[in-house]
Amino acid sequence: MSTPADLVVEVVDGAVELGGRPILRGIDLVVRRGEVLAVLGANGSGKSTLVRMLMGLVPTCRGEVRLFGTPRERFHDWYRVGFVPQRVSAASGVPASVREVVASGRLSRRRPFLPRRREDRDAVDAAIEAVGLGDKSRDGVSTLSGGQQQRVLIARALAGVPDVLVLDEPTAGVDVQSQQAFADALRSLTDRGATIILVTHELGPLGPLVDRAVVMRDGRVAYDGPPIDAFTDADPARGHAHDHHHPDLDLPGSDHSPSVLSPLDRARQEERS
Amino acid sequence: MNLLTYDFVVRALLGALFTGLAAPAVGTYLVQRRLALMGDGVGHIAVTGVALGLLTGTSPTLTAVVVAILGAVLIEAIRATGRTSGDVALALLFYGGIAGGVLITGLAGQSAATLNTYLFGSITTISPADVWVTAVLAVVIITLALGLSPQLFAVAQDQEFAQVAGLNVRLYNLLVSVMAAVTVTVAMRTVGLLLVSALMVVPVATSQQVTRGFRSTLLAAMALGMSASLGGVAISAYVDVAPGATIVLLALAGFVVAYPVGVWSRRRQRIARPFADDPDDELALGRLLGDQHTVVPETHGHEHGQTCGHPAVPHGDHVDYVHDGHRHAPHGSHYDEH
Numbered sequence: 001m002s003t004p005a006d007l008v009v010e011v012v013d014g015a016v017e018l019g020g021r022p023i024l025r026g027i028d029l030v031v032r033r034g035e036v037l038a039v040l041g042a043n044g045s046g047k048s049t050l051v052r053m054l055m056g057l058v059p060t061c062r063g064e065v066r067l068f069g070t071p072r073e074r075f076h077d078w079y080r081v082g083f084v085p086q087r088v089s090a091a092s093g094v095p096a097s098v099r100e101v102v103a104s105g106r107l108s109r110r111r112p113f114l115p116r117r118r119e120d121r122d123a124v125d126a127a128i129e130a131v132g133l134g135d136k137s138r139d140g141v142s143t144l145s146g147g148q149q150q151r152v153l154i155a156r157a158l159a160g161v162p163d164v165l166v167l168d169e170p171t172a173g174v175d176v177q178s179q180q181a182f183a184d185a186l187r188s189l190t191d192r193g194a195t196i197i198l199v200t201h202e203l204g205p206l207g208p209l210v211d212r213a214v215v216m217r218d219g220r221v222a223y224d225g226p227p228i229d230a231f232t233d234a235d236p237a238r239g240h241a242h243d244h245h246h247p248d249l250d251l252p253g254s255d256h257s258p259s260v261l262s263p264l265d266r267a268r269q270e271e272r273s
Numbered sequence: 274m275n276l277l278t279y280d281f282v283v284r285a286l287l288g289a290l291f292t293g294l295a296a297p298a299v300g301t302y303l304v305q306r307r308l309a310l311m312g313d314g315v316g317h318i319a320v321t322g323v324a325l326g327l328l329t330g331t332s333p334t335l336t337a338v339v340v341a342i343l344g345a346v347l348i349e350a351i352r353a354t355g356r357t358s359g360d361v362a363l364a365l366l367f368y369g370g371i372a373g374g375v376l377i378t379g380l381a382g383q384s385a386a387t388l389n390t391y392l393f394g395s396i397t398t399i400s401p402a403d404v405w406v407t408a409v410l411a412v413v414i415i416t417l418a419l420g421l422s423p424q425l426f427a428v429a430q431d432q433e434f435a436q437v438a439g440l441n442v443r444l445y446n447l448l449v450s451v452m453a454a455v456t457v458t459v460a461m462r463t464v465g466l467l468l469v470s471a472l473m474v475v476p477v478a479t480s481q482q483v484t485r486g487f488r489s490t491l492l493a494a495m496a497l498g499m500s501a502s503l504g505g506v507a508i509s510a511y512v513d514v515a516p517g518a519t520i521v522l523l524a525l526a527g528f529v530v531a532y533p534v535g536v537w538s539r540r541r542q543r544i545a546r547p548f549a550d551d552p553d554d555e556l557a558l559g560r561l562l563g564d565q566h567t568v569v570p571e572t573h574g575h576e577h578g579q580t581c582g583h584p585a586v587p588h589g590d591h592v593d594y595v596h597d598g599h600r601h602a603p604h605g606s607h608y609d610e611h
Binding site: 055056057076078079081083084085087090092093094095096097099100101103104105107108110112113116138139140143153156157160 | 433436542
């Protein structure tokens with residue numbers, strides 16, 4: 001069985017509160033090296049918060065998170081983690097080339113004020129090649145399509161040559177063809193034995209890659225096991241039925257962020273109920 | 274007449290050189306985090322600092338630096354906690370700063386003319402000591418802006434990624450705020466507190482019309498800021514006009530020239546972009562997307578829209594139009610059947 005060295009992520013009784021509201025409760029999760037784990041669930045189920053908890057972007061109020069056997073608070077080897085945050089665009093207020101965005105993925109391995117070394121440049125080149133954007137490395141990211149920008153963000157995470165790749169909704173808003181290209185890029189990584197944690201609404205073309213699924217519901221792990229057919233759209237007979245995300249019209253706001261109300265608003269709401 | 278024989282012209286040119294280089298270097302990071310008006314906010318707050326200096330009889334530059342740094346840190350704190358949106362936080366401090374400045378200047382018994390030299394700059398009265406302070410602070414700011422550019426770029430570009438990469442995001446955000454505050458007070462003598470933000474932002478806006486990368490934008494903005502500053506001082510030496518305003522108008526003229534070039538080159542790029550990533554073969558597309566996504570190869574006399582008269586049916590993230598007994602949705606270059 002697995003040795004402690006094989007444990008990439010361990011969560012024991014993890015819980016998260018945001019603005020006094022419980023978001024995650026009683027999370028027990030172990031991810032071993034080489035696993036491709038999909039975290040599934042509806043909007044507001046806490047799947048995004050789960051990976052943000054693993055990455056230290058939200059504090060835990062209970063329990064413990066360990067990365068590579070080290071408690072998260074004392075974990076400093078961030079170069080072992082490649083994170084692809086949930087974003088619509090890779091662009092910001094000032095133009096930036098694909099190469100520059102991907103090069104910031106090397107910062108976890110670089111020291112301030114020192115020039116980049118040869119291995120930094122090679123890793124950036126390799127990461128850009130891995131996502132198939134080699135001919136666009138000097139282009140501005142804002143001129144690329146949504147799917148290509150998403151691949152730039154993945155290349156940025158790959159540039160640090162991480163041991164685990166964590167992706168938060170990498171295919172949201174990306175068309176089916178680009179999802180396929182993205183799935184191919186991930187496959188070349190899993191073939192090399194990478195560990196992948198993937199948050200997604202629906203697996204789509206990524207289905208065949210995943211060997212374990214965790215389904216979140218109301219801040220708890222509702223299912224943990226092999227992905228069952230119901231989660232995947234990869235059945236060729238049915239085709240890729242989804243080319244868009246269905247909006248959750250009945251859920252207020254997006255992704256379980258606590259709604260911020262002024263005292264007056266709250267009073268009025270309580271009166272009504 | 275050789276202007277360089279006058280000491281005050283040489284001092285003015287040196288002051289302009291350093292502020293012209295430093296202001297756009299910091300401004301690039303402010304524009305990148307979409308806080309272009311932060312320099313303006315800090316400038317307004319520094320007015321209170323200047324007034325405090327006038328009231329207490331200490332150096333207005335010193336008090337302005339202290340108050341500007343406090344203000345910049347406050348703006349950053351408000352922005353980071355996310356309770357108020359960044360622009361509202363800026364607006365609150367804008368008005369508090371300028372009102373406080375005017376009030377305290379009055380209390381100090383100073384005239385509006387004294388305050389004006391700080392609001393709109395007075396580069397020709399800059400002293401040798403001022404030149405030294407400007408030069409040292411500008412060199413420190415430029416060293417930080419260029420030396421830490423990968424880190425500052427990453428933090429401004431994607432804060433969450435930078436945090437997971439192990440960077441101290443809060444420290445770098447604070448550093449940019451303090452750099453902005455110091456730049457504002459350094460540029461106070463050159464272009465004045467009310468116009469300093471222009472020297473931070475306009476060269477960046479100009480250079481990003483023609484650049485594609487971050488580093489080239491940063492360096493081009495510094496070159497543009499320097500040319501505008503030196504040019505503005507030179508022009509105002511020959512023609513009797515305010516140097517600060519001339520510098521800003523020169524920088525804006527650069528933008529007016531660069532903008533059409535930017536529009537033209539972006540248009541050319543769009544046209545030159547190949548369609549390879551987007552297979553337009555409708556049959557292939559239909560096969561790829563499966564039976565629920567039927568491409569209808571019929572041509573439309575018009576584009577469906579709010580005015581075409583066909584009943585519109587909201588369907589998920591798009592709108593279908595009822596058309597000859599079936600529902601059509603525009604999808605790129607063709608229509609899908611739903």
